[in-house]
Amino acid sequence: TCIIFKNQKVYFKNKNAKTYFNHITSYQQLIEELQILEDTSDIYKEDQILRINIYRKNNYIYFLCSNITTKLFEFNRMQELLNAINCCICILYHNKVVLCNKYMQSFYNIYLGQVIKNINSLNLPNNVVINYYNDYTVLSIKIDVNQISPEINYAPFGVIIVNHRHEIQFMNVYITNMLGNLTNIYDIVHEAERDQFKELFKNTHIKFHKLLLNNNSPSYITIHKYNNSYIIYLLFDDYFKNIKLSFLHDQRIYTLGSIVSSISHDFNNMLTVVLGYVDFIISKNKFNPSDTIYLDLLAIKHTAGKAAALVKQILLIAKKDTSDSKIIDLNDMIFDFVNTFCKTFNDTFEVEVSAYHGDLYIKINAVSLEQILVNLLINSKDAMPKKGFIKISTNFIIIATTIIEHDIVIQPNSYAVIEFTDNGAGIPESSLNNIFKPFFTTKTNGTGFGLSTVYNIIKENKGFIKVNSQVGIGTTFKIYLPYIKNVNLPNLSINSHNNNFLYDLSALSILLVEDDNMILEFTASALKNKGCEVITASSGAAVLQMSIPKIDLLICDIMMPGDKHGMDIYLILKKHIPKLVVIFLSGYSLEQLSEKNIDIKLGSDVYYLAKPFAFNDLFKIIQSIMI
Numbered sequence: 001t002c003i004i005f006k007n008q009k010v011y012f013k014n015k016n017a018k019t020y021f022n023h024i025t026s027y028q029q030l031i032e033e034l035q036i037l038e039d040t041s042d043i044y045k046e047d048q049i050l051r052i053n054i055y056r057k058n059n060y061i062y063f064l065c066s067n068i069t070t071k072l073f074e075f076n077r078m079q080e081l082l083n084a085i086n087c088c089i090c091i092l093y094h095n096k097v098v099l100c101n102k103y104m105q106s107f108y109n110i111y112l113g114q115v116i117k118n119i120n121s122l123n124l125p126n127n128v129v130i131n132y133y134n135d136y137t138v139l140s141i142k143i144d145v146n147q148i149s150p151e152i153n154y155a156p157f158g159v160i161i162v163n164h165r166h167e168i169q170f171m172n173v174y175i176t177n178m179l180g181n182l183t184n185i186y187d188i189v190h191e192a193e194r195d196q197f198k199e200l201f202k203n204t205h206i207k208f209h210k211l212l213l214n215n216n217s218p219s220y221i222t223i224h225k226y227n228n229s230y231i232i233y234l235l236f237d238d239y240f241k242n243i244k245l246s247f248l249h250d251q252r253i254y255t256l257g258s259i260v261s262s263i264s265h266d267f268n269n270m271l272t273v274v275l276g277y278v279d280f281i282i283s284k285n286k287f288n289p290s291d292t293i294y295l296d297l298l299a300i301k302h303t304a305g306k307a308a309a310l311v312k313q314i315l316l317i318a319k320k321d322t323s324d325s326k327i328i329d330l331n332d333m334i335f336d337f338v339n340t341f342c343k344t345f346n347d348t349f350e351v352e353v354s355a356y357h358g359d360l361y362i363k364i365n366a367v368s369l370e371q372i373l374v375n376l377l378i379n380s381k382d383a384m385p386k387k388g389f390i391k392i393s394t395n396f397i398i399i400a401t402t403i404i405e406h407d408i409v410i411q412p413n414s415y416a417v418i419e420f421t422d423n424g425a426g427i428p429e430s431s432l433n434n435i436f437k438p439f440f441t442t443k444t445n446g447t448g449f450g451l452s453t454v455y456n457i458i459k460e461n462k463g464f465i466k467v468n469s470q471v472g473i474g475t476t477f478k479i480y481l482p483y484i485k486n487v488n489l490p491n492l493s494i495n496s497h498n499n500n501f502l503y504d505l506s507a508l509s510i511l512l513v514e515d516d517n518m519i520l521e522f523t524a525s526a527l528k529n530k531g532c533e534v535i536t537a538s539s540g541a542a543v544l545q546m547s548i549p550k551i552d553l554l555i556c557d558i559m560m561p562g563d564k565h566g567m568d569i570y571l572i573l574k575k576h577i578p579k580l581v582v583i584f585l586s587g588y589s590l591e592q593l594s595e596k597n598i599d600i601k602l603g604s605d606v607y608y609l610a611k612p613f614a615f616n617d618l619f620k621i622i623q624s625i626m627i
Helices: 015-020 027-034 069-084 102-108 150-154 173-179 191-200 237-284 292-318 330-340 366-382 450-460 517-529 540-544 566-576 590-595 615-626
Strands: 002-006 009-013 040-045 048-057 060-067 089-093 096-100 128-133 136-141 158-162 168-171 205-212 218-226 229-235 326-329 349-354 361-364 388-399 403-405 408-410 413-422 464-470 474-482 509-513 533-537 553-557 581-586 606-610
Touching (some): 002 015, 027 060, 168 173, 191 205, 237 292, 237 517, 237 615, 326 366, 330 366, 330 388, 330 413, 361 366, 366 450, 366 474, 450 464, 450 474, 509 517, 509 540, 509 566, 517 533, 517 615, 540 566, 581 615, 606 615
Parallel strands (some): 349 388, 509 553, 553 581, 581 606
Antiparallel strands (some): 002 009, 040 048, 048 060, 128 136, 158 229, 205 218, 218 229, 326 361, 403 408, 413 474, 464 474
């Protein structure tokens, strides 16, 4: 579907657009009707998933829309199915890999998106079968139905494998519980539809054909011919409803993230002003630590810090894409998690935290660690119908030799350990070997993805997880993540109460560029009180109108009014002052800035300080980089 707008009004519609969007007359009407938030997005409308792409050139806007509902369901289900079978499979389209299961990736280093011009260059074994279907090439190692991975047994849809004589070789638990153990594939459908079902097998591939099963349940049947066998999977209405609900949930979370992201910059600017004036008042007065006013000021500062942390947590939850792994303090992360998330369930359980006495640094994506902790928290909450108890502790351990436990290979290393214990219902011993497998769940309404997600995140970060559980007593998860040694990170906590400004910053010449007048004024005043010579500007245009100043340091907001943002200003000044050092300030995180196509590459002369910040944070950075 294509619509072209000129000056916001409809200029052209193709045939599909006239069919589905004939009533649309303006770009604004289209945006409001579809509730489009971004130029590239997937939206849910009338049981359909639509992929939207919007392009702009001069006064023209190009709106492109395609229906990906079937493609998305089919791709996801095929990928799950291929991963669940212990054989190597990949599908190429015009020499490009479009589907590839985990075994092909692991054994032969073939990955999605890879271009393979010469199959012989892959050094594949002799038992690899190569089939060609029009523009598609299928590489596979002969299937062995006796080696089907157990994950497929817990899939929320039916999977059946039959041989060339149409005899059933395998039925997963879902379809077995529904139809019973059968040997003839034609017995799965209602008697009135068996002739139609037999006709389907004459085709190579059948996708989402609706038939009535022998228990009168309607099902969407997909058949794939594989060598001399057939792989059949059956989807039901409740499965599609769950996908739609999950998609709607993701859309709501995405919308929440977009709203919070849009206001976080201004909100963090406001908090910077609050923290700045609190520090300013404290620095100007010699308060006694027991003074009521001093304690009130510290309470304001602490509350502002909690508000900033809350915005950050919402952004972390709502993000779809995660940023690169970073070194973080595990203890700080645990305390922030407990303060932010666990208080939501105060009436459900009590939480105790026991932290390792020393520094405990790990390298992981903060969003991923949040996901681990949230999944474990929800599992514990669901296991405790009455008010219960959760203990979260951290520790440090050194493993000197390789240890093999079941299918886990534990490499020698230093590890940071998270121990997550509850006094819930516990997990039956018969289920312990399956709890990390996709689709497996012991809950009535569980999805089976929580602990499998936890397992995969830990594995990706070169860690491992252990579980110990007793029915009626509770469950303990132990997570081991590689410990990072000799970390020297600056303390930039906004909750620091050390307000004695002991840093000598005199004789420094600083250009301060900030579009928020309140932040500009109190920051300039604070720097001048430290003896700095401060030149101020409220925009990039104002800086460019100056004669190039002789400065030692540039402190600059990144998002500025006009066509020049902070990075532009720095690069212009850098040409005239090669040794110029900059501290960028922003109410946006580095990840949010990257999404806005502003990439800040930190280094020996480029630093970043997130708003809100306290005076001490700024002074410490200035002193550390100007020494």
